[in-house]
Amino acid sequence: MNALATSLQTYFTTFAHTQRDLSANTIASYRDTWRMLLKYLTAALGVPADTLDFDAVTADTVTGFLDHLEHERGNSAKTRNTRLTAIRSVLSRALPDHPEYAATITQVLAIPPRRTVRPVIEFLTPDEVNALLAAPDRETWTGRRDHALLAMTAQTGLRISEILSLTDGDIHLGTGPHVISTGKGRRQRVTPLTQAIVTTMEDYLAERSTRPGTALFCGPHGHALSRDALEHRIAHHVTAATATCPSLSDKHITMHTLRHTAAMNLLAAGVDISVIALWLGHADTHSTAAYLHADMAIKQAAIDRTRPPGISPGTYQPEPDILAWLTSL
The missing domain is CATH 1.10.443.10 (Intergrase catalytic core)
Incomplete structure (x- = not known):
């Protein structure tokens, strides 16, 4: 068993439960991320998943995986960032135990998250x-x-x-x-x-x-x-x-x-x-x-509080008689 496989097993069987005490939902999300990453690397590099080691998890391959999620799977930038967090979590835990891969792991940890736009909140009347x-x-x-x-x-x-x-x-x-x-x-x-x-x-x-x-x-x-x-x-x-x-x-x-x-x-x-x-x-x-x-x-209340003197509160409503309105100009 290589270093990557050992680190994954240690993280998900010991560290996530006993030291981080992560919730079941978080562990499932991290697990699914690594499953997708390993499948992507297997297809991209043409090697079996069991032979993948830390030297395959580079900044370029991880960035390619994140782009694959966003452009081919249609994931949002928020989901992309969530997957990156899962990858970083495992690699951060593995870094002290595998200094021989420090350069590769550090480059992956330095990948910045995608900037996201907060959507307008949708609610029901x-x-x-x-x-x-x-x-x-x-x-x-x-x-x-x-x-x-x-x-x-x-x-x-x-x-x-x-x-x-x-x-x-x-x-x-x-x-x-x-x-x-x-x-x-x-x-x-x-x-x-x-x-x-x-x-x-x-x-x-x-x-x-x-x-x-x-x-x-x-x-x-x-x-x-x-x-x-x-x-x-x-x-x-x-x-x-x-x-x-x-x-x-x-x-x-x-x-x-x-x-x-x-x-x-x-x-x-x-x-x-x-x-x-x-x-x-x-x-x-x-x-x-x-x-x-x-x-x-x-926001409407804020506009109403800052209206000029003599202006009635509320949104503008035109006069019903357009000719009378034009005459009053």
Whole structure:
């Protein structure tokens, strides 16, 4: 077994778990990155994967792999940077143990990330949320489950990974109803539930208790839903909801859109940005500040406060009688 193979096994069997204590999602992402990289190097260099060593993981081959992801696989710059982080993590750990490859590894570690443009946050209006929540067929178990799941996500703003990991014991509907979740960085937080969500969840949990397993939102056999299954379900309901709310067709809606919607609702209600950061489980307010840019009502209020004296607030509306308006000029 060569140095690269040994380092990969050491990283994923020992270092990632015991020393870094990385989450299962992070380990899976890093693992998939290296699988794709080794397959790319095998095809590009024409050698078996078992013979690849650190001398094959050069700045040129890694840059070629990243370009392959972006141009041939259609990955975004953000995904490209995530894959680069996975490669760097393993190489940084291997560098002290393999000084003979220090020059090659150092050059790879020096590859800069791609500059990215933060997209405009997409969220749903109250009418769009109501249309989406009405889409599941509540005459069926699956429809009632999906309705409860979507309603709680739109109110709490939990991430898809947090929703999928919830168990029956994480939700409390008594005095001070709340749900306990564990997010990025294993940060645990408690999110309050509104009375409307409590009523929905009480009905759902009464039926959920007759099924096996402990996953709060489960499949037919009591197991937790997969990420792909959940995204498939929301896409199905968005299609159905578009019939009654055509504006949904203009938006790319995922589970994360409901998280943005919860944040924008809090912002519209006048909740301080630092409180919203705590609600969403952000490490600081830097990520949360993006919602300020997305809220046109806040920008309109800023324009209204800085208007010249004698000018009425609001957007410009022309006079209905164009001849009278021209005469008044």
